[in-house]
Amino acid sequence: MKLDATKYELLNPSDDKFLRDTILSFILAGRDAISSALTWFFWILSVNPQVVTKIRKEINTTLPRTSGQKRACYDDDDSIEFLNKLVYLSGALYEAMRLYPPVPFERMSPVKPDVLPSGHKVDASMKILIFLYALGRMEAVWGQDALEYKPERWVSKTGVLVEEPSYKFFAFFGGPRACLGKHLAMRVMKMVVVEILQNYDFKVVEGQKIEPAPGPILRMKHGLRVKLTKRYPLKEYKVL
Numbered sequence: 001m002k003l004d005a006t007k008y009e010l011l012n013p014s015d016d017k018f019l020r021d022t023i024l025s026f027i028l029a030g031r032d033a034i035s036s037a038l039t040w041f042f043w044i045l046s047v048n049p050q051v052v053t054k055i056r057k058e059i060n061t062t063l064p065r066t067s068g069q070k071r072a073c074y075d076d077d078d079s080i081e082f083l084n085k086l087v088y089l090s091g092a093l094y095e096a097m098r099l100y101p102p103v104p105f106e107r108m109s110p111v112k113p114d115v116l117p118s119g120h121k122v123d124a125s126m127k128i129l130i131f132l133y134a135l136g137r138m139e140a141v142w143g144q145d146a147l148e149y150k151p152e153r154w155v156s157k158t159g160v161l162v163e164e165p166s167y168k169f170f171a172f173f174g175g176p177r178a179c180l181g182k183h184l185a186m187r188v189m190k191m192v193v194v195e196i197l198q199n200y201d202f203k204v205v206e207g208q209k210i211e212p213a214p215g216p217i218l219r220m221k222h223g224l225r226v227k228l229t230k231r232y233p234l235k236e237y238k239v240l
């Protein structure tokens, strides 16, 4: 990995702890948040099969697949462009994270006494909890259909992805401490979804209890068991 250490030098660190902690936070943030997002996403897809059909249609019209075609490696400009064109899939992922934000709450403290837009006075000693899970479900913010899963709300009339302000769609947080990995996370999740939906049919194993586990990451308490079935005979693939 090529690392630009110019700014790191400015911090004049006495040891490499800062760099170690930063790399660790990247690994943890990437792994845990993405796995939470994808687990809820695939569960939502299982109860919204019409969304799966639309995602597959978008993938196939954006990058039609023919028998024996080379599989994407996702390491070139064409692949990145292909992922960027998947507007409906982006909306479907955003919509899942609106209802099931991988980081379900945040804690903040004001640096000095302040007044919130709601009129509440806050002291510097106060800790303010922000419930992203509740925010994503508020009718006042998202409209009367706030509890419904509708990827379409993220697609404009002209077919462009609606980028809601970060303080409204809070899953990646907002302001100077917002998630640094948002675009990487979206890209990784789209790659995973494309590969799974193109190659497999999936069915959630029946009789499971689906409930969130309270914690800093919104995990599924009992995990999610699914059954995958290959969609095409193996001989149709040329795996690189």
Ligand code: HEM
Residues within 6 Å of the ligand: 025, 026, 027, 029, 030, 031, 033, 034, 037, 097, 101, 102, 103, 106, 107, 170, 171, 172, 173, 176, 177, 178, 179, 180, 181, 182, 184, 185
């Ligand atoms: C679905 C995936 C992800 C979600 C929902 C997510 C969400 C968030 C949220 C809510 C925060 C603010 C946390 C806080 O301040 O308490 C955050 C911070 C951060 N995220 Fe992510 N994240 C995701 C993936 C990633 C990935 C893949 C990376 C990098 C590889 C990453 C790197 C970071 C870093 C470095 C911060 C700290 C930023 C700072 O404090 O200045 N995240 N993320």
